[in-house]
Amino acid sequence: MAAALPAVSAGFQAVMPSMEFLLASGIGAVTSCGLWLLLRGRSFSVVLGLAVLGYAVNVFIFVMGRLWRNAPAILGQGPLLADPLPQALVLTAIVIGFATTGFLIELALRSSHDNGSDHVDGREPGAASTAAQADAQAAAHNPEPPA
């Protein structure tokens, strides 16, 4: 392909940024999304943030085995073979990440059910901790309608 259309290929390569640049900035963007979600107050966003962060980390592990072109993944003939170890590592990390995310979703559901709030602190921000204060606050927010 490249041999047949040298001009097109060269032009394409001049426009396209390198794979290394794309992957690095992609991992960075996904990581920052994950971090932003992680710092939210709702447990739903936090779970999503952890999942997104997990994706970024998994791609990062994969890339740490370097980028390969025209190389068989594990077995094959030829001068080049891709590094199989990061593939094994990332598989382990994916399995563990999947299991812990499942556990965390269940825990977040249980927490929001038992505490009556899906805030990570287990109560709504600004909500009073004791029932008496909560009542007082509710009364302050909902004054009796004038007769």
Place this chain on the structure above:
Amino acid sequence: MNLLQSHGPVLPVLLPAATAILLLLLGDGGGSAHGRRPQLARRIALVSVLLGGALALALMAQADTGRIAVYRLGDWPAPFGIVLVLDRLSALMLALTAAVALPVLLYASGGWDAHGRYFQALLQCQLMGLNGAFLTGDLFNLFVFFEVLLVASYALMLHGGGADRLRAGLPYVVLNLVASALFLVGAALVYATTGTLNLADLALRVPQVLGPDAVLLRAAALLLLVVFGFKAALAPLSLWLPATYAAASAPVAALFAIMTKVGVYAILRVHGVVFGLTATAATATASDSAAGAAQPLLLPLALATCVIGVLGALAAGTLARLVAWLTVASVGTVLAAVGLFTPAGWAAGLYYMAHSTLIVAGLFLLAELLGAQRGDAGGRLVPASPVAQPALLGTLLLLAAASCAGLPPLPGFIGKILLLQASASHPGGPALWAVVLGVGFLTLISLARAGSLLFWQVQHAPAGGASGTVPAGASGRLLAATLMLLGASVALSVWAAPLLRYTAAAANQLGDRAAYANAVLPELGGAAARSTQPYTGRPGTTGAAR
């Protein structure tokens, strides 16, 4: 004995794993405390933990001959396959785990295990993760065993349920998952720059990585310090611990006393040995390599941990929180010893770690016994009705407090004085002396305040009052478990000489990277091995085996 020789290092992982599977298959009868199945489960778990304890002692005796036992999982030679390595430090940690697990199991069998489901099976999973983390000789495998013990700890921490526990549990799980992500990033960076994950191979390779790769490797080392420091509750990352441990049930909190020590162990193994400064690296190139990346950071952070911990203990409002903050302070002391980066400091630190783990675990159990006898006040540090067994529990608290603060002749005193001796010629010595002595004093004040409040400043219920019911004394099993932990701590004082000889030998063995490499990498020529290079994909240029 033959089995111990040939398969010794893998048995502490297999035994709890098999027990956990057996207990899961047995079921827990719907979580009720009565009936045949829970009783059977308790007996199976007890037999397994007793066997594990005997195994740990046998392995400790085997390791004390100085031989480093290597077990190849799948029989692949070392840098390619995963190995379990049993040296003196690993065997000591196994024995410490068993010493905490047995009383915790006894205490939990007194009723706590029926407050939720599958407690016994989860406890065995936790033990499997702990033992595996102490034995593995591979950085990525360390991550896997961390996850095993963490997943079990999530479920154990939430054992018993309740809104408060869930409120503390969610941040605990989220923070640990973030730490796991950082661990993966650190391990991947280590692999990318060195081409190996085997700890023995890494120890040879790290000083040779120079140039831009060394910068990346240094970043990886510091990321791993963040991860291990988080597990160990090192200074800026220690604030999660009191909320979590105080919310967990007493036997679980006591078991978690060993979990912070996993972080300490990992720091010792990875930053003390793999990234530690070697004699050969202490040349002109040392400043270019990643070796010693964590060296200047650890001691100041550890001393800050001590101070934060003891200040938290002074301000604690409940007995469980007080003990949890004391856990932070004790971890700080141990890490300060690790932060000296000398064999003498490590020997003192290992001894102090054994003592502080047992005493803190015992204090967690004692705190619940006391709280259960004070009526509505529970563990809150306010004047309340007197406890049912003031003489017995008071003596136990006095004993634990004296040892925690480091009064002679208890083991806390021996550990601290060795630590002070080891740091005498260190540049950070004066700061360490000031902090360790000051923290000991403040620990004594915080525990004396709690003790006088619990036992002397009591409000006797008015005669004929509504709350005339006298709380019952603690049951024999709960008392026996608490006594066992505190008694084990006293035993450390009685048998201090052989134990100190052992920890000194363990510290020296840690420093001997050549012997470690010779044991783990015999095919490659041990310490003389041509070290692994990052994989380039071209046959003939890869790996150390060429």
